[in-house]
Amino acid sequence: MTPDTFPSLFWSYTAVWLILGVYILSLGIRLRKLEDTIAKSSKGCCDTDHKND
């Protein structure tokens, strides 16, 4: 008779998606923050350039 090993499968897939999810989320947050900072700084540069003109 085939044993009931479904709980192991469940925990294994939970672990896989938890590891991947946390890593993808952390990468996404870092990328978004960086892009925002760079966009803000280049906008600030443009504003000061215009003021100087």
Next chain:
Amino acid sequence: MPKSTRSLHPLLALLTLCAVGLAQWLVLMVVPNERVMGAVQRIFYFHVGSAFACYASFGVVFFASIYYLATRNPKSDLLSLAAGEVGFAFCTIVLVTGMIWGHSAWNTWFRWEEPRLVTFLVLWLIFLSFTILRNFGDPAKTATHGAVLGILGAASVPLVVFSIKLLPQSARLHPEVIEHGGLKDPSYWWAFGLSSFALMLLAGLLVWVRYRVGYLEESWRNKQGEESCDDT
């Protein structure tokens, strides 16, 4: 970063999402239950696919690190960092899923007499130290030290792959499913092939995103440095 490379990102993400979704559907809904182990055998598709993705990432670390040491090209350093970090994430997946599978199939989480398990743990520890070094080390030295550690870690991959031959078959727990033609049903091969492809694609996408994060951080740091020089 050139615009042509940036526009590749959503397309690659969509392709990866489709491949991962299709692989999940095949593994969970189409493939029949294995006769002896039952449902837990389905871990195999993610376990082996993640191992392929991890070895491929460490291969990238190996060549990018050698190139960095030879040329001091900062882009190859960024690529090595990105591939090392992504490879470490997949290495962790292999270790965790392997332990859960081992507990269910062999009634043990880990076996110190098993060369494949021990060498893989050593590989994981090397890339754990690589990730810690690259994120918290002295910024002036981490590129060179990381490249040397990356080469050492990636060079140990063949040892992990062939370590399974060190013990006679009767003394081993870790199976050689593919080598012994263990996948009989054609749907097993479809699920296995697609899962491996999807996970390799996911690893490639993550390396690309991590490279972009590193590239933007580097550009931002350089810009800040230039501005502070201009102020003085």
